Amino acid sequence: MVNYIKRVGTTYLPVKDPEKASLWYQEILGAIENYRDEMKAILDFANQSFFLVKAMPTEHIGFKDANGRIHFSLTFEVDGLKQLEEFHAFLQTKEVILGEIEDRGHPGYNFVFYDLDGNIFDVWSQLSPNFNKG
Template sequence: MNDKLLRVGTTYIPVTNVELSSEWYVNKLGAELSYKDEDKAILNFANQSIFLVKSNENQSSNFYDINGVERFSLTFEVNGLSALKAIHKDFTEKEIRVGEIENRGHSGRNFVFYDLDSNKFDVWSELSPTFKEKYLK
């Protein structure tokens, strides 16, 4: 059987205010807004569709691991350490809540950032080999 899951097409992120959050993603992260109503906004960025879905207060896409450490549900990739440092600087200048650039003991470096609803995201300095092969020719 050759049928298989090919890619993640859409990610859903809980937000308390669709209007403010969609503006934040467009202005801070460079997302492209393709649709918005009272309950959701559809954004295009990082080669996928992101739905911001109106949710109750104190909802987030974060979770806690077995050791009680809050984790992110998404890691964005950039092309190399210099790109990671540039994006970290840009996010800091845009007053996005960011963590320090970290060495987590594997290849590359990472940092975390948060949106208006404290959804936690990761940025990694390494592009996947498949993405490089297909899209960076």
């Protein structure tokens, strides 16, 4: 089997207001805006391109799992527990809605947070092998 896919290049996120959302992603997550118009903003961060697409007000990423809990579809990685704790504390100072740091029974620790539009994301304290070659 040939492995053609090398990485995820772009993620599309539904937002109500691309300009407002772009400013939030820049301030909170350190994104760099490359383009913006009335319908979308294109950002670079986390080694990926993110399109913030103007969507219907009720649209957001996340789904209910088999237990009825809202589940994320994207996990950001940080370099270790100390960075996870620092990022969690930073998000608290910015009044971002977020969950507690938790042990989910696998290596590392996680927490979830929400952007301005209710999109839910996960953060994990373990870097993928390609990024952990330090």
